[in-house]
Amino acid sequence: MNASELVQRNTLITSLIYCGMSLLLFQNLGYVFCVSILLICIFKVSTSVGAVRNPSQLVVNLLAVTVIIVVFLSLGFRNTIEMFVAMLLGACSLKMLQVTSEKQAQSVYILNFFTYPCFYLFSQNILAFLLIAAMLLLNLSQLFSVTHHVAIKKSVHSSVRKFVFSLPLAIAMVMLIPKLPPFWQLPNAKSASTGLSENVDPFEISDLSRSSELAFRALLPISNEFQPPFYWRAIIHDSFDGKKWAMSSLQTRPLYKTYEPIAQPYSVISSPSNTRWLYTLGEGIPASSGISANHFGAIYQKKQSNKAIQYDVSPVKLDDARITRWEYRQNTHLPDGINPKAVELAKQWDRTTGSTAEFLAKMEAFFVAQGFQYSLSPPSINSNDTIDEFLFSTQVGFCGHYASSAAFLMRSVGIPTRLVSGYLGGQFNEESSYYAVYQYDAHAWVEYYVPQYGWQRLDPTAWVAPERMLGSLSDLTDLEQEFKDNLGFSLQAFSNIAAINWVRLQLEQIDFHWTRWVLNFDDKKQSSLLKTLFGQKHKLLPALSVVLLLILVFGCWFIYINLRARFKQPKEIRIYNKLLVLAELKSDRLTPKQIFECLKTKWPHAKNELSEFYDLFESTRYNEVQLSSQQYRKLSKLNRQIIKKAKIK
Amino acid sequence: MNPVTNKIIENLSQLILGKNEQLKLALCCLLSKGHLLIEDLPGMGKTTLSHGLANVLGLSYQRVQFTSDLLPADITGSSIFNSQTHSFDFHPGPIFSQILLADEINRASPKTQSALLEAMEEGQVTIDGQTHPLAQPFFVIATQNPLHQSGTHPLPESQLDRFFMRISLGYPDAQVEKSLIASGNKRTLNMNDLGCSISDEQLFEMQNAVMDVKLAEPIVQYILDLVSYTRDSGEFSDPLSPRASIALGLSARAYALISGRDYTLPDDVQAVFGCVAGHRLNIPCSEQESAVEAIFERVVVPL
Structure with missing residues (x-):
């Protein structure tokens, strides 16, 4: 397969991937945009089967203008993130139409390491993770295939191997390297999930019951304080305008008094939602940073994020016998x-x-x-x-x-x-003992x-x-x-079909652990993990072990490279190099003969040995004769003698 | 030292005093079946050297003094009408000899130069549609004046490339010159005394022996590194061609043979590099030594 065919085949695959990615994100990017990406993809497919000629520069530019207009009309500036991702996808798809040379393809494949992970802005569950990881792996092998003119099958093989080899190192680094807060943040992408709203028109809430999306999971300690029914409070609506229940300004009053918890704290892992309000069983005060409580005992994120977050809550009984x-x-x-x-x-x-x-x-x-x-x-x-x-x-x-x-x-x-709007109930997962609460559990009381x-x-x-x-x-x-x-x-x-229900529960299980241990792996989790791994010295040891690990990895690499070169070298060169090192003479621009002339003037009293050494070296090295063991011994002996004589001086 | 070549060089050094290295290189060129270009100022012994080489090798030779009005036919020969047989008879020119001494080649017009160089490459001459093979072995030993001299037509790069080596004699040592002055002009005298020191068969054997000299892997690598340096460094507008690489390998072998070894050393490559690469890289003779030194200083000698 020649280079241009390889480029064509690879760009076709990538074009299809862009198309699939846009279709998966159609809720965020809008139907119009997805259809235009689909059309570009169809165009690409037809050029590659030869039905249509490759587009000219003008056509591609016109298409680009069209895509920009589509993005502005369907997304606009309100959804910056969506617009940004749509622009990126559109630009990449169009570039795929145009790519003919290896260099162009290479630049797009490098950009893809950024483009594909943009999917994580919208979804972070394990399926999304696996999908994007597979896409990145494919991208790596495509990059390899294009730049090294290797068939895709072969390059996939080699990149999977490299990926598997580097996985342990990556995991070790994620677990051990100290986590720093992000240097900058993107504005949050609008999450597509439904959820509670700060303004409730009860005659609209029926939408909620249609969604089987996960709202949050809760890990409740086994205790008498936590018995069903579970009323998960989230938003308190104290203002009524005749149609809608809304939140008054009283909501922003923080909880001034300090309260003693009335039961053990429990933790909640919430899915991304539209509001900053979080869920508590009755009244509660947060035990995690970044979360505050108001004087109704409702808790909220100080800064809304569209990520899954995990937090701990201590249940309290508010002293609210008197109101103002x-x-x-x-x-x-x-x-x-x-x-x-x-x-x-x-x-x-x-x-x-x-x-x-x-x-x-x-x-x-x-x-x-x-x-x-x-x-x-x-x-x-x-x-x-x-x-x-x-x-x-x-x-x-x-x-x-x-x-x-x-x-x-x-x-x-x-x-x-x-x-009060929130959730009622929860499905108990017996294997991991958590309660899963879904959007259809939304309730108002x-x-x-x-x-x-x-x-x-x-x-x-x-x-x-x-x-x-x-x-x-x-x-x-x-x-x-x-x-x-x-x-x-x-x-x-389909939960009444046993097999499907089992699959569903297993998926839930995996997703629970994924969210709990991977997505929410923050500095706190890390330090507690390190505590269990290293005991009391956990502050110093991880840093040390990271440094040691890196030194070990690079050290092994250098030793490997060095040894490989050394084992390839014939014996006479090894001795010759040794002599040069000992003589503190470092010039690889001189021929051996010239070097020995230098050495002879430097150590005139070792002249004979040097001549003998050189003659033996020359007649074996350049005559392509294998050094016999006798000659090897002789060379080593001469080497020692020369150094000895040189030191006497 | 190889006994046969040693004898040749000894003989020649009676004629050209104190220039043993250049004699070795010239011999090295002829053993590699290459054409030799001798460039120097007038009066430095270019012609003497070329005559001496032809004499010592015992080959038939003819000399052509190139001038600006020399025509191609003056070298290759021409067909002349024979009124008795009523046919054209071919009268071979001086090129039909084993050694052609082309004196001051850059004084001739480009047309004549190319006629000669074509013959050098092809080993045959075509006149009036008839192809005449040249003698075996066939060498051209050309001399030329430095280009800045008036009345010269520089050889184009493509034709320079056909010369295997370019050597330059340079001024003799003061000691040598002293003896030259003392002895007067003994050139004609010596030329006849020189005599032949090698038979045709011996020359043929020597040429074959060149190919039996071992060229070890690091030497090949060194040649390759030197050649790629001229290509990649950007210092040279005309980097070395593969023909030059082949010539380097061949001449290093010949040089090793002359030095009495059956394997080459990096030093052999360094010894011949200037002569083989100098004219191909467009380095003037006067700067050749320093330019070559600069290249050696930048290229690692592989072990």
């Missing part, structure tokens, strides 16, 4: 003149009851008696008085509807109430204030669908069919 006037006003505020029927109903209950508990009982009785139904796909309500409509006409809904309605009813009679007692949790959904409280949504047999319809095509939907 501002809080009271904030939590009882309702816009005027909406949902008149609901307000009327609440006032009617209020007149006939004497305590919050009695009021709640009335409300529960109402929901139970009216025959409300729990459904994941309720009819949509298009009215200004959504809660009236829901309470008195449709009566079908899910957590958001019930929580929102209950909170509205309570606020309208002056009970401070707020809406209510917290209300009772003087002297503080804030209490109330889940109105439990009145309508008590089984929802017992476990994850996926465990609900009643809703099974509806739930699976909502999930669409995902492994979760």
Whole structure:
């Protein structure tokens, strides 16, 4: 295969890879862009089968302008990262159309070591990792193939071998070399995952139930404090504008008091999400850096990142028996003149009851008696008085509807109430003993204030669908069919087939360990690992071992190179070199004869030995005669004699 | 020292005093079946050397004094109409001898120069569509004046490349010159006394023996390194050609043979390098020594 054919074949493969990569990222990069990359790829395929001529410079430039326009129109400046990645992919794909020479291909392959890992900006799970690693490996072998004119099969073989050899060193370096914080950071790519939102319109939340994406995993200590139902608090909505529940400015107030934990801390590994708010079981304070708690006991990242993060939380009981006037006003505020029927109903209950508990009982009785139904796909309500409509006409809904309605009813009679969104439940993984919480576990409930007692949790959904409280949504047999319809095509939907469920659980397991040990391998994890490896001296030893390892590796390499050259050398050259070293004469620009002339003038008293040595050397080296062992001994002896005589002087 | 070549050089050194190294190189060129170019100022003994070489080797030789009006036919010969037989008879020129002494080759016009050089390369002459083979062995020993002298046509690079070696005699030592002055012009006298010191068969054997001299791997590497240095360093506008590499190997062998060895040394390569490479690299004779030294200082001698 000649060089240009090799380049053609390699660029075709790379073009297909770009196309595949854009298709995998279509949610981030947009359909229009993906289609244009697909078209470029088709163009490339047709040029390589000879259906179309290679494009001229003008055509490629026009295509480039088109791609730029497409990127600007479909992505724009708002999504800097997406735009950047799209530009890179577009430029590389177009370059692949144009590449004819080895040099051009080489530069693109070198750039690919940057282009491919850009995929990690959008996804960091183990499948993405394996895919990109395989692509990088292929890229390495393509680079090798193009520059050294080797068939791809052969170059893949050699690069896999090199990769395997360098893997232990890479792992050792990741584990041992001290981790530094990043010098610079890219703005976060917008994560495509769904998640909780800071502003909740309960009549929108049905989207959540359709996603089987992982929200987070939790490692709970085995203790009586942690018993289901697990209400994972995330966002507290204390402001209501008639439609949406939002967060008031009170949210930014930090937790001033210090609290003693009431139970063992637990850790949570969260998946990338759109918000900075994290998940706690009840109220909690963070035990990890970079995370703060507000005075509601909700925790959040100081700087939002789109990476999976792991954090520890200590559960606490907040001292909130008293609230300020501002809080009271904030939590009882309702816009005027909406949902008149609901307000009327609440006032009617209020007149006939004497305590919050009695009021709640009335409300529960109402929901139970009216025959409300729990459904994941309720009819949509298009009215200004959504809660009236829901309470008195449709009566079908899910957590958001019930929580929102209950909170509205309570606020309208002056009970401070707020809406909480988070997750309910979690699937227990027995092998690794963690709870996995998925996006479809998203839930909304209510917290209300009772003087002297503080804030209490109330889940109105439990009145309508008590089984929802017992476990994850996926465990609900009643809703099974509806739930699976909502999930669409995902492994979760086939969980009643044993084999698929097993595969799913195994994948989950791997992903759990991947996220926990690889993605979240930070300086803390490293230092604890080093502690277990090296004991108390873990501060000094890792650095030392890294240095030693590097010295060892390079030392071995140098020794190998040196020995290889030395073993190749005939004996007479070894002795000759030894003599030169001892004579402190270092000139490789002189012929041996000239060197010996120099030596003779330097040590005139060793003249005879030098002549003898040279004659023997010359007649073996340049006559291409193997040095006999007798001659070898003679040479060594002469060498010793010369050095001895030289030293006497 | 090889006894046969030693005798030749001894004989020649009676004619050219104190220039043993140049004599060795000239002999080395002829043993390698190469053509020799002797460049020097007038009166340095170029012609004497060429005559002496031809004499000593016992080969038939003819001398042509090149002038600007010399025509190609003056060298190769021409067909002349014979009125008795009514046909053209070929009258061979001076090129039909074993040694052609081309005196002051750069005084002739390029046309004549190329006629000669073509014959040198091909070993045959074609006149009026008839090909006439040249004698075996056939050597050209050309002399030329330094290029800055007036009335010279420099040989083009491609034709210079056909000369195996270029040697230059240089001024004699004061001691030698003293004896030259004292003895007067003994040239004609000595030339006849010189006599032949080698038979045709012996010359033929010697030429074959050159190829039996061992050229060890490090020597080949050294030649290769020297040649690549001229190509890669960028110091030379006309780097050495593969023909030059072959010539270096061959002349190093011949030099070793003359020195009485059956294997070559890096020193042999260094000894012949200047003569073989100098004219191919366009180095003037006067700067040849220093230029060659500079190259040796930069190229590692492989062991």
